[in-house]
Amino acid sequence: MELEEIDLNLLIVFNQLLVEKRVSRVAENLGLTQPAVSNALARLRKLLGDDLFTRTPKGMEPTPYAEQLAESVSYALGMIRSALNQKSGFDPATARRAFTIGMNDIGEIWFLPRLVAALMQAAPNVTISTVRNASVNLKDEMEAAKVDLAVGLLPQLKAGFFQRRILQTRYVCLMRKGHQLDKRRITLQEFCAAEHVAVIAQGTGHGLADEVMQRSGVQRRVRLTVPHFTAVAHIVQNTDLLATVPETLAQRIAAPFGLSYAAHPVEMPVPSINLFWHARMHKDPANVWLRNFIVELFAA
Structure with a gap:
């Protein structure tokens, strides 16, 4: 199949369905009607020759072929988005931006007080929300750009993610x-x-x-x-x-x-606490600024 044979919007619907698993939520996120989302899915099924999603009590579950496509489609859309937005810079002194960071309770105790105090000086109009790493599907939420960064000991974030060590702790x-x-x-x-x-x-x-x-x-x-x-x-x-x-x-x-x-009397490895971000946000100016700010603040 050649790229000119497929409408990019169909892949956007596909990527949203992977995350949300509900046609109604995808329609709301994209500003479409539910019939429009269903029609887009029908067109994509015909083009690719696969059902892609099946209805279950838990929502629309991807087929094996859809799972095979998932990471590549998410990565490609992220790269396109980053390329289109690369010209726009990020000025922390004036920018109004809300970031969401995944972390556990240790992160909230150790990480947030110092980060928020520093942001109040460097980026007065930037706000931070946190989600617990264990309370959401962190991989999917970061692929969908609903979570900008994650901090912690997170071995599940591998393919499609970048990471940088902030510290090691015994x-x-x-x-x-x-x-x-x-x-x-x-x-x-x-x-x-x-x-x-x-x-x-x-x-x-x-x-x-x-x-x-x-x-x-x-x-x-x-x-x-x-x-x-x-x-x-x-x-x-x-x-x-x-x-x-x-x-x-x-x-x-x-x-x-x-x-x-x-x-501790038991000899144990010293784990690294890392900062994670998804490939789709790798060149996003705001994301680049925040993660560099965090590294400079904590990595020493």
């Missing part, structure tokens, strides 16, 4: 001040004998710490399991439980909550 043992293990070094025997709060942070790579401990044969006495890091400071402050957390989090919450932390 894991430490967090406890209340005055805990019997509140000292410079904790032995592995003391660690295993203590009781723990464990964090199962879905949608992030922080499960790595648990996997390493399991492979090493370390058996923790887990008294409590929680789905995120936000409550850990409150829990540890009022109990004798230990928590395994990234040092970046420990540094932010230790003083305000009266906590201490020590080197």
Whole structure:
């Protein structure tokens, strides 16, 4: 098939259906009627000789052929969009722009206060919204340009994404001040004998710490399991439980909550916290400015 045989608008509808899975939502996003979206899909089905999407209780699910096309179509549309917008620059001092950044609760605690304070000086009309990395399909949302950037330990963002390291952080043992293990070094025997709060942070790579401990044969006495890091400071402050957390989090919450932390007795890899963006936004002037601003602010 040659490019002149296909209407680019049909690929835009196709790309939107991949993300939204509902004809009604695609119509709303593109300012079209639902019959117009259905007609575009019918034309594309005929051109490509495939159903492309099938109706299910969960919405329009792509066929294997549609999944095969998905990444290439999304990438190509992103490159076209970037090329057309490349002439327009981004002046942070005057621009009015809303950005959406994916991050987990650690990112919100460690990352947001400093970023927002710096943006208020450099880009007074720029606003930031966040989404939790685990609460949305981050890959699809970034492909659809609904999320501009993501920050974290996100091994699921591979093909079609760029990334740049912001920092590396080791894991430490967090406890209340005055805990019997509140000292410079904790032995592995003391660690295993203590009781723990464990964090199962879905949608992030922080499960790595648990996997390493399991492979090493370390058996923790887990008294409590929680789905995120936000409550850990409150829990540890009022109990004798230990928590395994990234040092970046420990540094932010230790003083305000009266906590201490020590080197972890289990030897673990030091994960990288990266900044991610989709290829379609690689040359977008506003996206380029924001990610360079973030790197300059945090990478040191």
